Amino acid sequence: MHQTAAKTAAALSPLSIIQGQSLFAAMDDRLQEAFAQASQIQQLQKGAVLFLQDDPAEWFYVIISGWVKLFTETLDGNEAVIDMLSAGHMLGDSAILEDGIHTFGAATVEPVTLLRVPCNLLKSAIDRDHTVALAMLRSLSRHRKRQTREIESLTLQNASQRIGCFMLRLCHPGQAEPIVLTLPYDKSLIAARLGMKSETFSRALNKLRSETSIVIKGTVVTIPNLEDLSGYVCSACSSEFPCADLG
Amino acid sequence: MHQTAAKTAAALSPLSIIQGQSLFAAMDDRLQEAFAQASQIQQLQKGAVLFLQDDPAEWFYVIISGWVKLFTETLDGNEAVIDMLSAGHMLGDSAILEDGIHTFGAATVEPVTLLRVPCNLLKSAIDRDHTVALAMLRSLSRHRKRQTREIESLTLQNASQRIGCFMLRLCHPGQAEPIVLTLPYDKSLIAARLGMKSETFSRALNKLRSETSIVIKGTVVTIPNLEDLSGYVCSACSSEFPCADLG
DNA sequence: CGACGTATTGACTCGGCTCAAAACCTGTGG
C-alpha cells in the first residue's frame, strides 16, 4: 500500500506532484515553478490533524499517498464524515472561496504523504489567471456533483444499498467478472463515511450478502455478477450503475 | 406574496432583472444588454416543469417571483427534493459545467414568474471574461456551502431538529422577539424538502412544540425565545444559530 | 352547504441505534 510512496520517493518533487494535478495543468511553467517553490512534502502519522473547521486557511493539500478524512463535529460531540480522499485529490482549496476559513476539518486515518501548498498563492493565481479560474470552476463543479450524489444517497438509499453503492464505485467500468476488490480502509471508517454506525454496517453487509451474490471475506470482496449487485443498489438511485465516479 | 411581481411588473425588464443578479453585476453594459436581448420573461402555472434530469441544458433561469423545486427521481419512482428556490435565485446554470446536461429536474410549485436565459451565452461569457468566471466561482462556492450544510443536517439532526433549523433560517438576525413568521410553502413540501414524509413532519412538529416554546397555528409560527429554539436545534449541528444563511 | 385538497392522528412495522458481550485479528514478547 504505502510502499508506492516509498518506491517512487526519488521521483517525488513538489513540481512533479503539481504537474500531475489537473488544476495546475493549465498553468505556465513559471507559475508551476512558483507553486513548487512554495510547497513542501509532508509525512504524517495516522490520526494527524491537517486543519479544523473554522481555522483560517493557510495551506491546502494534495495527497500523494494514504487516506484523509474530511469531517465536521457537532456541538454535542458527534462527528459526520463528509468525504474520504486518497492519492491525487486536493483538499482545503475551497476555503479560498469561503473568506479563507475552512468549513470542515481534515485528518489522516493512516500514514499519509502529502504536498502542502500555500493558499494565498492559489488565490492570487485564480484572481489573475483566467485559465486557472476555469480549472478551479471545473474542480468545484466536480465536487458539487459528488455532493449532490451524497445527498441523494443519504435520503433515498438504505444502509445495504449504500454499502453496495460504495462497492460499485470501487469497480472500474471495463472490468471482467468476477470482480475481486479490497476494501480501501477500515470497516468502521466506511460505516462513518456512509453515515451509519459500525454495528449497522456489519448487519447491513450480511443483508447485502443474502440479497445479492457478493462474497465478503475479511477485507476482500468478490462480485460474481455486476448486474445482480447494481440491480439491487441502483433501483433507489437516480442514475444506473456506471454512474461516472468523478476522480 | 405574488402581488410583488404584479405590482412591479411595469419595472420588470430582462435588463433590470439581470442587473439585480450578482453573477451579472460585474459584466460591462454591452454584455448585460446582450443577455437581456436573448432572454425572456415567462409566467408559469403551478406544477410546470422547467427541465428534467439528463435534459440537455438550453436555458437557465432567474426567479422573479414564486417558488421552484429542484428534485431527482429514482428508478423505482421516489423523489428527493434537493432544494427550494425563490425570487432572486438562479437555477440550471451549473449544467454549463456538467457537459451541458442538467443533473437534476426543476418544477414550479405555485404560479411563478421567471427570466429564461440561454446557457450558451453564459458559457461563452465565462470562457471569455475573467470577472464573470470569478463571479461564477463565488456563486458555485456559495452553493457548495449550502449543500455541505444539507449533508450535515441529514446525517446529524433528527426530524424535529431539522424542522427547527428550517424555521431558524427564516429568521433575520436582528429581529426582535417574539418572532412571527409564515411558512413559505405547503407543509408537505417542507417535509419533502427536509427529507421526511408529511406524517412524520406533523408528528415531529408536535414534538418540537412540546420541547421548545414555539407556537404554530396553521402556517403562522411564533418564536417567543430564539435561544430556546436554537439551543434545541443547533446542539446537533456544527455551527450555532446565526449560521449565516447564504442568499 | 358540500367537496376537494391538505393536514393530522392512530395502529403497526421496520430500519437503524444503543449497550453489552463475544469472536476475530494482528502484532509482541516469552
Add this chain to the structure above:
DNA sequence: CCACAGGTTTTGAGCCGAGTCAATACGTCG
C-alpha cells in the same frame, strides 16, 4: 510456536425514530 493484549468486527437483545396504510379532521373555495 504459543500466549496474550490491543484493537476491530460481529452478534445479541431491546429501544426508538421514522415510514406505511388507513381513517379522520380541517380549511377553503365553489
